[in-house]
Amino acid sequence: MNSLPEELICKVIEPLAYHPSHGFDSVWHQQLKFRWVSDELRSLSLINQQIRRICLPLLFAYARVSVLKKLEAHDYSSQSPLSLTKHLWLNFKEFEVSDSENFSLLRDALPQLGHLSWVDMTGVQAPSGALLDMIQKYSASTVIVAGIQSLPRNRAFLDLSRITVLDADHPQSHTPRSVPASSSAQTPNVCRLHSSGCDRVHQVYRGLRELHFHLVDVSPMPWFLAFTSNHPLLSTLVFNFFDRNVVGFHHLPFLHSFVENSHQVEPGKFCVVQLILIRTCLTTDSSITRPFQGWHVSEMEITICSSPIEILALISASLPRLNRLSILLRTGHDCEYEFDELINVLGRFRSLQGIDSGGLFSFVRELPSTEQLPDLLRPVDLDTLMAKVQSRVHRFASCIALAVSSLQSFSIMEENFPIHDYTCGLYADLDVRSSDRKVTGQLFRFGTLDREWSLE
Known part of the structure; x- marks a missing residue:
């Protein structure tokens, strides 16, 4: 690999850097995937010095700040991982930044993050106009807020073109523009609109x-x-x-x-x-x-x-x-x-990649089990019971995955899943292995374990 051009190595590594679906909101800019670093990227960074140099900007592109006072202890030199930060997530209460010392710490930190592109404020419920104004003055980044209601009523002093609204779902508080899309009018970006x-x-x-x-x-x-x-x-x-x-x-x-x-x-x-x-x-x-x-x-x-x-x-x-x-x-x-x-x-679906099941596996008609379960009589052996539940669900899901060649995942939520004389609630996120079409993933039980008939 060392003989390959570094640009080509970068193109190979970048698609492997982040989980494609681990909590990533589809309406966000693709650069905001930095939060979900993949295990593959961590492993690649250990191969050699060249690969590590390529991986480091991807590994440290995301930083989270929950305690403002900790900003004081950080190293902002060119050798610090913070110098690689592109996406900064601020997650604190508004009253914390109203303190003059905390306000100063954030103000002094922003200019030192030379690669910063995004300041994510979806974790701040109601950022003040002073806070937004300070961020725009001391950083060239785009500011992301959760909704229109997160912006102050008086927005005249803000550069709205550098603000991205994740959800515009409060029509009473939003006065959108009614000019052509090519206009340079001062309006925020709106990622998602509800109507x-x-x-x-x-x-x-x-x-x-x-x-x-x-x-x-x-x-x-x-x-x-x-x-x-x-x-x-x-x-x-x-x-x-x-x-x-x-x-x-x-x-x-x-x-x-x-x-x-x-x-x-x-x-x-x-x-x-x-x-x-x-x-x-x-x-x-x-x-x-x-x-x-x-x-x-x-x-x-x-x-x-x-x-x-x-x-x-x-x-x-x-x-x-x-x-x-x-x-x-x-x-x-x-x-x-x-x-x-x-x-x-299900085999008739040609492109099905995911199935969300709410009760689908609970209504499969099967022959009564003749298996003796002495350990399940009283008290109930939950470990044995859940092992049998998982085996049954994995068997069902794997058969479906074999019939639907495009299938990649299951999401399961069963409120009354039957197993022998009991019913239980369970949920799971299962992945389909491409090699043998078997599913993997753990099932979890919720609610109470109920008998389907009385012991009396």
Whole structure:
């Protein structure tokens, strides 16, 4: 590797540096992934001096400050890891920085962080105007705040173009601009916008990446083409339907096939909770007649009040390219099914990468166990019980992963998972090994352990 150009080595190492999905918010700038350093990067940094020199700026790009007084003891020389900091997360109470000594410590530290690009203040509930003003005066960084409500009412003295708002979800406190997106007007970047329908859709938000709809009624969207044209960075649409029936969804062109196929299913058997669309290409001339061209239904969350096989068959026929599927089975309904049927229907999804299961594994119909469990009679041996639960869930999940070749992960939340004479709540995040399609990951129990029948 030493014979390779250093630029090429950097290109190989950078994609391995950070966990892609460990808490990283999709609407944040990609540079803000510095917080989630991967184990691979730590291991690479130990190989030799050249690799370590490449890894160090990635390892120390993120720093967190929770106690301001500790800033006094830090070394800010060129040899210090702090000289590599690009993303500084401030996590303290506002009253702490109102102290003049603490205020001075932060003011003196900022100019010494020569590579600083981002000051993350999402951990400060209500930063004062004085604090924001000081940061902008002593650092050229972009300031990130949690929401519009985090900004002071009097913003005239702030450079709003250097402020990024993570969530614009308080329309009463926000006066967005209504000028073309190319304008240099003083407005903050807005990463994510929440809307209840057609409100605020005729305005332009600089830097918008994600739009959330919270819909009570589903109506046509004639404004959508102009809105997406004005927001070239917009990459994600989230539709929250509040457990809606598909009646009325015909207004949404990307659901035409789903609505037509749903007529084959008895009403009331399922409700759509959420849909997520991702942008696959920019607006084109043909989008005038097809405004959702270039958008792909990536994720669906659904509540099922019957056996899931019929509903999953409907979804796979209408939206076979889903990337993630979240399923909640409502208890109190006849939801039992044969496991082979589930394998067959999930195998029809061609791009499914993740499954969120809420009750899906609790309703698998199996033959009664003939295994003798003397240790489980009284008192209950929880270790033995949980080992059997984990074995059963891993077996189910691994069979599904084998049938769905694109699957990478499971998220499981089962409130009443049956195991012999007991039910228990459990949750887990499981990963699929690409080598043998087996799942890995520990299951955790929550709530009480209940018997399904009395011992008396």
